[in-house]
Amino acid sequence: MAKINIKINGKPLDLSNLPEFEEHTNLHDIARHLGITNPCVVKTTKNSYDLSHKLGDIDEKDDLNFFDFDSPEGKHVYWHTSAHVLAQAVKRLFPEVKLGIGPAIESGFYYDFDFNDCNVQISKEHLKEIESEISNIISENIEIKKEFFDKKRALDIMSDRKEIYKIDLINEKIGENGQISFYNQKEYNDVCLGPHLKSTGCIGNIALTNLTGAYWKGDAKNKMLTRIYGISFPNQTDLENYLTKLEEAKKRDHNKIGRSLKYFTTVDSIGQGLPILLPKGAKVVQLLQRFIEDLEEKNGYLLTKTPYFSKSELYKISGHWSHYQDSMFLLKTEDGDSETYALRPMTCPFQFQVYLNEDRSYRDLPMRFNETSTLFRKEQSGEMHGLTRLRQFTISEGHLACTPEQLDEEFTGCLNLANYCLELLGLERDVTFRFSKWDKNNKEKYIGSEKDWEDSQEIMRKILDSQNLNYTEADGEAAFYGPKLDIQFTNVYNKEDTLITIQIDFQLARRFEMKYTDASGEKKYPFVIHRTSLGCYERTLALLIEKYAGAMPMWLAPEQVRILPVNENLINYSQELKTNLENFGIKRIKVDTHNEKIGYKIRAAQEEKIPYMLVIGNKEVETSKISVRHRTNGDLGLMSLSDFVKLAVDEIENKTIN
RNA sequence: GCUGGCGUAGCUCAGUUGGUAGAGCAAUUGAUUUGUAAUCAAUAGGUCGUGGGUUCAAGUCCCUCCGCCAGCUCCA
Numbered sequence: 001m002a003k004i005n006i007k008i009n010g011k012p013l014d015l016s017n018l019p020e021f022e023e024h025t026n027l028h029d030i031a032r033h034l035g036i037t038n039p040c041v042v043k044t045t046k047n048s049y050d051l052s053h054k055l056g057d058i059d060e061k062d063d064l065n066f067f068d069f070d071s072p073e074g075k076h077v078y079w080h081t082s083a084h085v086l087a088q089a090v091k092r093l094f095p096e097v098k099l100g101i102g103p104a105i106e107s108g109f110y111y112d113f114d115f116n117d118c119n120v121q122i123s124k125e126h127l128k129e130i131e132s133e134i135s136n137i138i139s140e141n142i143e144i145k146k147e148f149f150d151k152k153r154a155l156d157i158m159s160d161r162k163e164i165y166k167i168d169l170i171n172e173k174i175g176e177n178g179q180i181s182f183y184n185q186k187e188y189n190d191v192c193l194g195p196h197l198k199s200t201g202c203i204g205n206i207a208l209t210n211l212t213g214a215y216w217k218g219d220a221k222n223k224m225l226t227r228i229y230g231i232s233f234p235n236q237t238d239l240e241n242y243l244t245k246l247e248e249a250k251k252r253d254h255n256k257i258g259r260s261l262k263y264f265t266t267v268d269s270i271g272q273g274l275p276i277l278l279p280k281g282a283k284v285v286q287l288l289q290r291f292i293e294d295l296e297e298k299n300g301y302l303l304t305k306t307p308y309f310s311k312s313e314l315y316k317i318s319g320h321w322s323h324y325q326d327s328m329f330l331l332k333t334e335d336g337d338s339e340t341y342a343l344r345p346m347t348c349p350f351q352f353q354v355y356l357n358e359d360r361s362y363r364d365l366p367m368r369f370n371e372t373s374t375l376f377r378k379e380q381s382g383e384m385h386g387l388t389r390l391r392q393f394t395i396s397e398g399h400l401a402c403t404p405e406q407l408d409e410e411f412t413g414c415l416n417l418a419n420y421c422l423e424l425l426g427l428e429r430d431v432t433f434r435f436s437k438w439d440k441n442n443k444e445k446y447i448g449s450e451k452d453w454e455d456s457q458e459i460m461r462k463i464l465d466s467q468n469l470n471y472t473e474a475d476g477e478a479a480f481y482g483p484k485l486d487i488q489f490t491n492v493y494n495k496e497d498t499l500i501t502i503q504i505d506f507q508l509a510r511r512f513e514m515k516y517t518d519a520s521g522e523k524k525y526p527f528v529i530h531r532t533s534l535g536c537y538e539r540t541l542a543l544l545i546e547k548y549a550g551a552m553p554m555w556l557a558p559e560q561v562r563i564l565p566v567n568e569n570l571i572n573y574s575q576e577l578k579t580n581l582e583n584f585g586i587k588r589i590k591v592d593t594h595n596e597k598i599g600y601k602i603r604a605a606q607e608e609k610i611p612y613m614l615v616i617g618n619k620e621v622e623t624s625k626i627s628v629r630h631r632t633n634g635d636l637g638l639m640s641l642s643d644f645v646k647l648a649v650d651e652i653e654n655k656t657i658n
Numbered sequence: 659g660c661u662g663g664c665g666u667a668g669c670u671c672a673g674u675u676g677g678u679a680g681a682g683c684a685a686u687u688g689a690u691u692u693g694u695a696a697u698c699a700a701u702a703g704g705u706c707g708u709g710g711g712u713u714c715a716a717g718u719c720c721c722u723c724c725g726c727c728a729g730c731u732c733c734a
Contacts, residue, residue, distance in 0.1 A: 213661025
C-alpha cells in the first residue's frame with residue numbers, strides 16, 4: 001500500500017513510525033490509532049468523508065486531513081450529527097412530527113420541526129424529556145450509515161412517512177435522474193449530504209438550549225416551524241463551562257444592565273423602539289457626539305443641519321419612495337393639504353441638497369459633509385431590541401462627493417477614521433469586516449444595471465484588498481444604491497449587528513443631477529460615499545455597555561469620581577473638595593451624603609461602576625490628602641490632591657481604557 | 659409581521675385549587691457618627707400593564723390591545 005500523508009487539524013503528522021493501514025480499515029479506527037480522541041471528519045483536497053468510510057473508499061489517499069472536535073471543521077460535523085440525534089429523539093417521542101432541516105451553526109445546531117399533527121403544544125418543558133431520549137440514543141451507540149437512492153426511491157420513502165418538507169427539498173435540489181444520499185441510524189433516516197460521525201455514541205453530551213419559531217426555508221411567506229436549538233461537547237465539563245459562559249455573557253447584556261445602571265429606560269405609552277436616554281446615557285452620547293463632530297471637522301468635514309422630514313417628492317427622486325416606503329413614517333396633514341410628508345429614514349437626499357446649492361467644479365472635490373442625524377424607520381414590531389434596533393436613532397452620518405481618481409483615497413480615509421474611532425473605544429478587536437454585495441437573483445431590490453453593480457463592487461473589492469483588510473463577503477446585504485463595507489460586532493447573545501458602514505454609491509448622484517465640472521469643462525457625476533464614523537450613538541452606547549459591563553472608560557464615565565465622607569461632619573469639606581477638583585477639569589463628581597457607614601457607600605459606588613472613589617475622613621482633612629480607591633484596582637492609598645488630579649486628568653485627556 | 663415566554667410597589671421577586679395583595683433592596687424619617695463591598699428601627703409606597711367578559715367574588719379563568727424578552731423574517 002502506498003504511503004499516505006496525514007494531517008491533523010491541518011498540521012502535518014510526523015510519519016516516521018506510522019503503520020500501514022489496510023484498505024478495509026475505517027477512518028474512525030485510523031484516527032483512534034493516531035491518538036485522536038474525538039475524530040469528526042476526514043477531508044482530502046477534493047472531498048469530505050464520513051469516519052465510517054474505509055480507507056479503500058478514498059481515491060485521494062495521499063492527503064488525509066483528520067479534523068477533531070478542536071477544529072471548526074470537526075465541530076461542524078459533530079454538531080450536525082448532534083442535530084440528527086435530536087431529530088431522532090423527537091421522532092421517537094412524537095412519531096407524527098414532520099422534519100424540516102437541521103444544520104450545524106456557529107455554536108451548536110438546530111433542527112426545525114412541524115408539530116402540527118402531534119396534538120401537542122410543544123414547550124420548553126418538553127426539552128428535558130427530549131434530552132433524556134437523546135441520552136438513550138447516545139448510549140445505544142447506533143451506527144450511522146450512508147446510502148444513495150435515486151430521486152424516485154427517495155420521494156417514495158419520504159412520501160410513505162408524509163415528510164412533506166423533505167419531499168419539498170428533494171424536489172427542489174435533485175434533478176430527474178439525480179441521486180441523493182440518506183443517512184440512516186436505526187429507525188431514523190434523513191436526506192443529508194453529510195458528512196457525519198461514525199455512530200451516535202461518538203457524541204458526548206447534548207444540551208437543548210432554546211425553542212423558537214422559524215420560517216420554513218427562511219421565508220416569511222412560508223409556514224412557521226418549531227426550531228429547537230442545542231449544543232454538544234465531548235465531555236460534560238466542557239458543556240457545563242459553555243453554558244456557564246453563556247450565562248456570564250448575558251450578565252453584560254446592555255438591555256439589562258443599561259436599564260439597571262440607569263443609562264436608559266422604556267415607557268409603554270411612548271412605544272416600541274423609542275427608548276428614553278436617562279442622564280447617564282445621554283451624557284455618554286453627548287461626549288461621543290462632541291468628540292466625533294470635532295474629529296470630523298479636523299478631517300475636513302463640513303457640518304450640515306437638515307430637516308427631519310420632507311415632502312414625498314424628495315424620496316421619489318432618491319428612490320426611497322419605491323424601495324423603502326414600508327419602512328417610513330408618513331405624515332398626512334388633514335387640513336386639506338394634499339401633500340404627503342415623511343420622516344427621514346436616511347440623511348442622504350437632504351445632505352445632497354447642500355452639494356446642489358452651488359455649481360461644483362473638480363476644484364471643490366472632494367467634499368465631505370457630516371451631520372449628527374436623527375433618523376426614523378418604521379421597523380416591524382418584533383424587530384426592536386434594547387438600544388441596538390430602534391425606530392428613532394441618531395447617527396454620525398456623512399456623505400462624500402469625489403472624482404473617480406479620488407475615490408480610493410476618500411474611501412480609505414473613511415475606513416481610517418472608523419478604525420481610529422474603534423481603537424479609541426477599545427473595540428478594534430471586537431469587530432469583523434463584511435463586504436456586502438447585491439443579490440443578482442433579486443434585482444428588483446436594487447437600482448442600477450448589472451454592469452453598474454459589477455463595476456462598483458469590483459472597485460470596492462480593489463480598495464479593500466489594497467488595504468489588506470480581512471473581510472467576509474455577503475450577497476444580498478448591499479444598500480439598494482450600492483455595495484457596502486460593514487463593520488460588524490457580535491452582542492452577548494452572539495447576534496451580529498452593523499456598527500459602522502461605508503458605502504460606495506454610483507446611482508444617487510445621477511438621480512439628483514449632482515455634477516461637477518472637470519478640468520476640461522465637461523460635466524460629470526461624482527462618486528458618493530455614504531459613511532458613518534462611529535455608527536449610531538444608541539447602538540454604540542449599547543456595545544460600550546456590553547464591552548465594559550457598564551464600567552465606561554474614565555473619559556466617557558457619566559460619573560467619574562464619587563466623594564465618600566466617612567461621617568456627616570465631613571460633607572461640607574467634601575463639597576469643597578468637589579468644587580476644587582472641578583476647577584482642575586474633572587467635571588463629573590458627586591458627593592455621597594448618605595448617613596451610612598463607609599462600607600455601604602463603597603459598595604454602592606462599586607455597583608454603579610464609578611471609576612474613582614475618594615474616601616474622606618479626619619485623617620485626610622488633617623493631612624490635606626485624599627484616600628483614593630479605584631473600581632478595579634481597589635484601595636490606592638493616601639495621595640496628594642495634585643497627584644490624583646494628574647492621574648485622573650491624564651486618563652481623561654488620553655482617553656485611557658482600563 | 660410571525661412563533662413561544664412574560665407583564666404584581668422605583669428594582670428583584672412571593673402570592674396555594676378564584677375569597678378583596680406580601681418580602682428584600684431602594685426611598686423618607688429617627689437613632690448611630692461610622693475608615694475601604696450592605697448599622698439598627700420606623701414610615702411611606704401597588705388595585706396587580708390596558709380595556710372588556712365569566713363569577714356572589716379575579717392578581718388568580720377567557721378575550722382585546724399595549725409593552726418586555728428569546729428566536730424567525732427584515733435591518734444601521
